[in-house]
Amino acid sequence: MATPLKVERYTRASRIALPIVAVVIIAAATVPAWGSSNIMKQGVTFLALLALAQMWNLLAGYGGLVSVGQQAFVGIGAYTLWVFSEKLGLNPFFCVPIAGIVAAVFAFPTAGLAFRLRGGYFAVGTWVIAEVYRLLVTQTSWLGGGSGVSINSARQVEPSTREAIVFWWALAVAVGSIALVYLVLRSRRGVALTAIRDDEIGARSLGVNITRSKLWVYVMAAFGTGATGAVIYLNLLRVQPEAGFSLQWSALMIFAVVIGGLGTIEGPILGAIVFFALQQLLADYGAWYLILIGALAALVVVFAQRGLWGAIYRHWPVDLFPVRRRLCLETVCFPEETPAPSPSAHGSSPQPPIGPSLPPAAEPPEPEQ
Amino acid sequence: MSLLELDDISTGYGRFQALFNVNLRIEEGETHAVIGANGAGKSTLLRTICGLIRTDAGKVRFDGQSVGHLPPNKRVGLGISYVPEGRWVFPSLTVAENLMVGAHSRRTGLWSMDKVYELFPLLSRLRQRQAFSLSGGEQQALAIGRGLMSNPRLLLLDEVSLGLAPVVVEKIYEAMPAIVKSGTTVLLVEQDVGQAMKFADRVTCMLEGRQALEGSPSEISSEEIFAAYFGV
Amino acid sequence: MVWANDIIQGILLGGLYALFAAGLSLVFGVMRLVNLAHGDFGVMAAYISLVIVSALDVNPFYTLIMVMIVMAIFGYLVQRGLLNFAMDAGPLQAILATFGIAIIIQNLLLEGFTANSKGLDAGVIENTSIRLSDQVVIGWFPLLTMVTSVIVLFGLQLFLGRTRMGRAFRATADNQRAAQLMGIDNRHLYGMAMAFALAIVAIGGVFIGIRTTFSPSAGPFRLIFAYEAVIIGGLGSLWGTLVGGIVLGVAQVLGDHIQQGWGMLVGHLVFLAILAFRPQGLFAKQVQ
Numbered sequence: 001m002a003t004p005l006k007v008e009r010y011t012r013a014s015r016i017a018l019p020i021v022a023v024v025i026i027a028a029a030t031v032p033a034w035g036s037s038n039i040m041k042q043g044v045t046f047l048a049l050l051a052l053a054q055m056w057n058l059l060a061g062y063g064g065l066v067s068v069g070q071q072a073f074v075g076i077g078a079y080t081l082w083v084f085s086e087k088l089g090l091n092p093f094f095c096v097p098i099a100g101i102v103a104a105v106f107a108f109p110t111a112g113l114a115f116r117l118r119g120g121y122f123a124v125g126t127w128v129i130a131e132v133y134r135l136l137v138t139q140t141s142w143l144g145g146g147s148g149v150s151i152n153s154a155r156q157v158e159p160s161t162r163e164a165i166v167f168w169w170a171l172a173v174a175v176g177s178i179a180l181v182y183l184v185l186r187s188r189r190g191v192a193l194t195a196i197r198d199d200e201i202g203a204r205s206l207g208v209n210i211t212r213s214k215l216w217v218y219v220m221a222a223f224g225t226g227a228t229g230a231v232i233y234l235n236l237l238r239v240q241p242e243a244g245f246s247l248q249w250s251a252l253m254i255f256a257v258v259i260g261g262l263g264t265i266e267g268p269i270l271g272a273i274v275f276f277a278l279q280q281l282l283a284d285y286g287a288w289y290l291i292l293i294g295a296l297a298a299l300v301v302v303f304a305q306r307g308l309w310g311a312i313y314r315h316w317p318v319d320l321f322p323v324r325r326r327l328c329l330e331t332v333c334f335p336e337e338t339p340a341p342s343p344s345a346h347g348s349s350p351q352p353p354i355g356p357s358l359p360p361a362a363e364p365p366e367p368e369q
Numbered sequence: 370m371s372l373l374e375l376d377d378i379s380t381g382y383g384r385f386q387a388l389f390n391v392n393l394r395i396e397e398g399e400t401h402a403v404i405g406a407n408g409a410g411k412s413t414l415l416r417t418i419c420g421l422i423r424t425d426a427g428k429v430r431f432d433g434q435s436v437g438h439l440p441p442n443k444r445v446g447l448g449i450s451y452v453p454e455g456r457w458v459f460p461s462l463t464v465a466e467n468l469m470v471g472a473h474s475r476r477t478g479l480w481s482m483d484k485v486y487e488l489f490p491l492l493s494r495l496r497q498r499q500a501f502s503l504s505g506g507e508q509q510a511l512a513i514g515r516g517l518m519s520n521p522r523l524l525l526l527d528e529v530s531l532g533l534a535p536v537v538v539e540k541i542y543e544a545m546p547a548i549v550k551s552g553t554t555v556l557l558v559e560q561d562v563g564q565a566m567k568f569a570d571r572v573t574c575m576l577e578g579r580q581a582l583e584g585s586p587s588e589i590s591s592e593e594i595f596a597a598y599f600g601v
Numbered sequence: 602m603v604w605a606n607d608i609i610q611g612i613l614l615g616g617l618y619a620l621f622a623a624g625l626s627l628v629f630g631v632m633r634l635v636n637l638a639h640g641d642f643g644v645m646a647a648y649i650s651l652v653i654v655s656a657l658d659v660n661p662f663y664t665l666i667m668v669m670i671v672m673a674i675f676g677y678l679v680q681r682g683l684l685n686f687a688m689d690a691g692p693l694q695a696i697l698a699t700f701g702i703a704i705i706i707q708n709l710l711l712e713g714f715t716a717n718s719k720g721l722d723a724g725v726i727e728n729t730s731i732r733l734s735d736q737v738v739i740g741w742f743p744l745l746t747m748v749t750s751v752i753v754l755f756g757l758q759l760f761l762g763r764t765r766m767g768r769a770f771r772a773t774a775d776n777q778r779a780a781q782l783m784g785i786d787n788r789h790l791y792g793m794a795m796a797f798a799l800a801i802v803a804i805g806g807v808f809i810g811i812r813t814t815f816s817p818s819a820g821p822f823r824l825i826f827a828y829e830a831v832i833i834g835g836l837g838s839l840w841g842t843l844v845g846g847i848v849l850g851v852a853q854v855l856g857d858h859i860q861q862g863w864g865m866l867v868g869h870l871v872f873l874a875i876l877a878f879r880p881q882g883l884f885a886k887q888v889q
Contacts, residue, residue, distance in 0.1 A: 060693070064693075066693055066696055066697070068637065068700065112877075113873055113876055113877060116876055116877070116880045117832075117876070117880075119635065119692055119696070120629075120634070120635020120637075120692065120695075120696050121635060121828070121832065123635065123637070123696055124635065124637070124824070124825070124828045125876070127821070127825065128825050128828070128829065128869055128872065128873070129873070131825060131865075131869060132866065132869045132870070132873070135865055135866040135869065136866065138862075139862060139863065139866065247821055250700075251700075251704050254697065254700060255701070255704075258697055258701075286711075286712060287708035287709075287711045287712050288708075288712065290704060290705075290708045291704075291705050291708045291709055291712070293704075294701045294702070294704035294705040294708070295701065295705055297697070297701045298683065298687075298697075298698045298701030298702060298705070299683075301687070301690070301694045301697045301698055301701070302683060302686050302687045302690050302694055302698050303686065303690075305690055305691075305694060419782065420781075421778065421781075421782075440781065440786075441778075441781040441782055442781045442782075442783075442784050442785055442786045442787070443786075445782065445783065445784035446784055450782075451782050453779065453782065457776055457778070457779035457782070458779075459771070459772045459775040459776060459779065459780075460775055460776075461771060461774075461775050462768070462771060462772060462775065466768055466771075469765075469768055470768050470769065470772045470780070470783050470785075471783055473765065473768075473769060473783045473784045473785055474783065474784030515783070519783070519784060
């Protein structure tokens with residue numbers, strides 16, 4: 001009688017980690033009860049950073065799309081919040097998901113243009129488009145023009161209530177972003193994405209629609225980023241085009257992900273923590289924290305490509321958020337949870353990727369003869 | 370001391386090993402052909418010598434000097450010139466410019482642009498043409514000429530007959546005696562066994578990354594070659 | 602014809618953009634590197650000029666050679682010290698490394714010079730002009746900028762076409778492994794390409810500093826304009842970059858004419874239109 005093969009989706013570590021994460025989330029949700037106003041504001045900042053990092057990671061680490069223009073959707077999210085709450089009279093707190101949806105809608109034409117470019121030119125293209133959005137808002141007086149707008153409807157809510165709700169929204173957005181990435185990657189679409197990332201031509205030959213998959217990722221990331229933008233400005237209460245569409249948002253996202261580790265779910269979480277910690281530590285030194293983080297990011301991305309999480313993973317390979325499927329027969333699974341170190345016959349060749357990782361550096365294309 | 374010494378060379382691509390303990394001695398002035406089926410490791414051998422592939426184990430010695438740690442551009446300066454499989458001419462540069470780039474290492478010697486045009490008169494008519502517009506045979510001639518411009522002591526030719534009509538291949542090989550006469554040692558990889566046997570002083574046959582046979586064409590019988598080539 | 606003056610101003614502005622774009626084009630052509638810090642390098646050059654001007658009290662023009670040398674050395678060091686390794690790691694990693702450098706430069710300048718706008722005062726030349734007709738006035742400085750731009754592009758063309766190193770650049774751009782087989786040390790070559798690019802952008806940075814004001818956060822704008830010029834003109838074509846710069850310049854000036862403040866937006870829209878309808882640019886290089 002044949003023993004059945006099973007597809008196993010959880011690792012031992014994740015069975016422990018996921019419940020712990022649930023506890024952490026519940027604990028975090030209690031913060032408004034005991035935390036000071038300052039703690040909650042900082043908390044929102046951190047959670048928003050976490051969400052933004054996850055969305056950028058989804059784009060770049062899994063979708064292979066390096067965007068330097070996600071600030072477009074932060075700004076769009078912020079201004080959607082204002083339009084729907086100020087102009088259309090909706091409760092500002094209901095506007096968070098709406099901001100996400102509107103951002104997702106704008107993502108379609110944005111992608112239509114940006115997708116005509118590849119690689120570095122795609123990156124700059126997204127940046128230009130973000131600038132266009134910024135300029136359009138600056139030149140539109142009913143959107144407040146260059147001087148910006150205030151989220152007055154939220155201002156009028158009693159501070160401790162407002163702060164609590166904003167905090168919970170931030171928590172929801174952060175958890176939601178992680179959940180979104182996790183679920184996307186465990187889905188069929190996610191497998192397709194990984195295939196595209198690893199070998200685009202091979203994936204296409206298997207029938208994967210590259211453009212549709214990338215568009216889908218782009219729109220999802222825009223949704224998450226837009227919703228986060230609304231949360232950020234519910235916290236700050238005032239938005240100007242220069243701030244809402246600022247390149248600094250991209251800097252935050254990119255550095256957090258790069259330092260933490262591109263292409264894993266755990267990486268951006270770690271990166272956001274490190275980033276936030278450094279920001280707090282060096283708060284008195286003005287722009288130096290950004291200089292330090294920029295330098296760290298540049299060095300990490302070149303010399304330690306898997307980031308902090310990658311370095312940890314090398315010594316302690318655990319998938320807290322397992323996205324791979326393993327084939328199991330009884331208790332033996334492939335790939336193993338902790339693979340044996342491969343005896344390298346080639347000196348210091350890199351470890352084969354265990355978790356999701358950056359695509360290997362491509363060989364320079366050889367000219368056609 | 371031989372011009373080129375390969376001691377126990379093992380190398381490959383990532384986790385795929387292509388060469389296993391290859392030992393080879395090439396004397397100055399010799400013409401040596403490496404034959405074998407596809408995937409036998411012939412091109413890998415040449416690429417290891419010129420530096421495009423780094424050895425995992427073993428030594429490459431050129432004129433007594435260990436060169437295994439040197440990048441390709443440094444080996445050119447020492448006198449190793451590799452004419453790649455697939456030619457790799459610079460498509461946007463003209464024929465003349467391709468040759469000029471070949472002389473980048475500024476090694477002196479017999480070979481100059483005029484000499485190359487003498488060797489391959491067909492190139493002489495194409496001086497200002499961009500290389501991408503050349504035919505396969507013309508590109509091959511250009512690649513060889515470009516390889517000579519660095520006045521190498523050791524010329525590595527990788528599958529010069531690949532994709533070319535027999536008539537064209539004949540013309541290419543007609544140029545060989547002049548190259549050899551100039552004192553250049555030639556190590557070539559050749560699919561065409563007959564051509565290799567006609568041309569070379571010594572022949573090595575590779576099989577699955579190992580040397581299966583070595584000797585001069587006069588000593589080796591066709592049965593031995595068949596056996597070594599196909600591994601029967 | 603009031604538009605004539607605008608078009609001429611736009612053309613001259615294009616010359617300035619071409620100065621920024623040339624270095625970008627060179628680096629991408631030789632190394633396939635998209636340098637997100639390029640605009641910030643230009644701003645950095647303006648600040649270096651400012652420092653020299655403050656110290657020696659000279660006209661900014663006299664600082665040009667010095668600034669070019671400093672920027673060239675800086676570019677060589679950054680390329681060999683970091684970016685060569687970044688490129689080894691992969692194209693994604695290389696872009697991100699340049700992004701890191703961009704943020705570092707912006708914030709270093711911010712710490713060093715505050716966020717206030719600064720300007721370079723070149724004296725009389727900034728305000729004198731030639732009056733061609735009732736409506737057409739050509740400023741001496743914009744004209745000088747355009748002439749300089751053309752000379753630089755011409756020089757670059759000559760360099761690439763006629764010199765040993767220039768040929769090495771082109772060969773490496775075609776096939777960098779084959780270039781190594783010719784004895785070309787591509788690590789050194791990439792360093793030189795970056796050095797050249799930064800020397801050229803130094804000119805652009807100083808000129809823009811004279812023409813208008815600059816601040817630590819001005820880099821991204823310059824970068825965007827440079828990229829737009831390159832893409833409008835078409836990748837791989839040096840003179841196409843000049844044309845791209847001109848198209849952009851004209852679009853911006855006309856845009857400002859239609860409504861003050863709309864210039865940049867119109868420029869972006871023209872860029873996006875080209876992207877939508879002719880993505881290869883106006884003068885794309887012959888594809889083999």
